[in-house]
Amino acid sequence: MSDIDVKYAALGGAAGWLGPATTPELVAPDGIGHYRHYRSGSIYWSPASGAHEAHGRIRDRWAALGWERSFLGYPVTDETAVPGGVGRYNHFQGGSIYWSPASDSHEVHGAIRGKWSSLGWERSFLGYPLTDESTTPDGIGRYNHFQGGSIYWTPTTGAHEVHGAIRGKWSSLGWERSFLGYPLTDESTTPDGIGRYNHFQGGSVYWTPATGAHEVHGAIRSLWSSMGWERSFLGYPTSDELSTEDGTGRYSEFQHGSIYWSPATGALACRETVRLHIKCLTAPTRFSINQMVSNMRLTYATAQVGVKYASFEVLNLPALNDLDVGACNMGNVTAEQVDLFSHRNNVTGNDVVAYFVHSTQPPFNGCAAFPAGRPGAAVASGASAWTLAHEIGHVLGLSHVNDNNRLMTGNGTDNITNPPPDLIASESTTMLASNSTN
Ligand SMILES: [Zn+2]
Incomplete structure (x- = not known):
């Protein structure tokens, strides 16, 4: 008897589940092994592997x-049969084929199989391929998707799993074709024990139950890393990296601050945030609102204050469009200012509102006098x-200074000589302590 005949007999022969032979024992096309087909499967033999049967959907996949x-x-x-489960597998010389009712049969091999094996095969969170x-x-990498995630491999990165919300973020950005590239780690627990992350070639994705999954990369990630990652005062990212409204800067928001970056300033950590709402009666004519907000981000970041552009609303209030601001003294407002600043849709707590009007009367670029408890300012359409x-x-x-290098110059911001203008350390301290920064 051949080894194939011995295996066949051990499985019950013609009366067993394989049923009667449909071919004689034949030399396999590779010239090395032998095989024989039966009604319900096959037995393959080679000198190195011995004789083993394959059948059903696993045999179909192998074929x-x-x-x-x-x-x-x-x-x-x-x-x-897999241990304690519904699935089935054959191991082969070069890999495995796993089958389950829900996943059908798929092969897994090489370094990806090695990673899956190290995680616990189908009993891991990955489940079946x-x-x-x-x-x-x-065209560079290789992957298997599994029921509970994916394993990606390249020659330079090795094989790493990615799953759950982090995988969802990576997917939404474009998988390996995104700036993130391939994973460099499996999903890992952060040192503080709360969050999870994968590092990628081009950045990281961090997740917590409270913040969801967000990417962080480049100079912003480098600064966050140097500060101590999630253990820094910033905590976890609450946004992906975002572009400033005028496209000249970038920023990522965190639980307790933000990091701003521009070519001129590099990366700057902001430990407080001012929530800004724009309410527009008349759009400015010389510079767009987006440019003004972006400039605000730029200067404020040098004072460790981030800007959250929380809402935009058009107001149709013609009677207040040339706004009577009186002498524009802080704490001393006109009836028209009281009326205008009562419009606080979407505005909570000490959020700040900028009302863009056609003009102030008398004519200023803007006026920051506001009614008690309604912090905000008016900005005229001819503003700088x-x-x-x-x-x-x-x-x-902040109060006026007599220095045209500084944002708070009292000589008119059109006379600023060194854009972006300076905010000095004592001004930063004042801003950070304000009730309108959090
Ligand atoms: Zn002023």
Whole structure:
């Protein structure tokens, strides 16, 4: 008897589940092994692997890949039930094929199989493979998707799993074709024990139950890292990296602050945030609101104050569009200012509102006098690029100075000589202590 005959007899012969032979024992196309087909499966033998049966959907998958001439080679086990589960597998010389009712049969091999094995095979959070190993769209990497996540591999990064909300974020950004590239780690627990992260070639994705999953990368990530990651005062990211409204800067928001970056300033950590609402009666004519907000981000970041552009609303209030501001003295407002500043849709607590009006009467670029408990400022349509930042500076407690290098110059922000204008350390201290920064 051949080894194939011995295996057949052990499985019950013609009366067993394999049923009667449908071929004689034949030499396999690779010229090395032998095989014999039966009504309900096959037995393959080679000198290196011995004789093993394959059948059903696992045999179908192996056949589709090219039988023994595929990278899988010959089976080294019979089809076997997974421990305590519903699935089945054959191991082969070059990998494995796993089947379950929900996932059908798929092969897994090489470093990806090694990673899956190290995590606990189908009993891990990954569950069963949902794909064969496949080439990534960029042509460089390989992956298997599993029921509970994916494993990605490249020659330079090795094999790493990514799953859950972090995988969802990576997917939404474009997988390996995004700036993140391939994962460099499995999903890992942060040192504070609360969050989870994967590092990627081009950045990281951090997740917590409270914040969700957000990417952080580049100079902003470098600064956050140097500060101590999530253990810094910033905590976890609450946004992906965002562009400033005028496209000249970038920022990421965190639980307890933000990091701003621009080519001129590099990365700057902001430990407080002013929540800014824009309410527009007349759009400014010389500089856009977006440019003014972006300039505000730029100067305020140098004082460790971030800006949250919380809402925008158009107000149709023609009677207040040329706003009577009287002498524009802080704490001394007109009836029209009381009326205008009562419009606080979406505004909570000590959020700050900038009302863009056609003009102030008398004519100023803006006026930061506001009624008690309604912090904000009016900005006229002829305002300079720095008027918004300047007027909100007043709202946060800053006074005029006689220095045209500084944002708070009392000589008119059109006369600023060194954009972006300076906020000095004592002004930063005042802003950070303001009730309107959090
Ligand atoms: Zn002023």
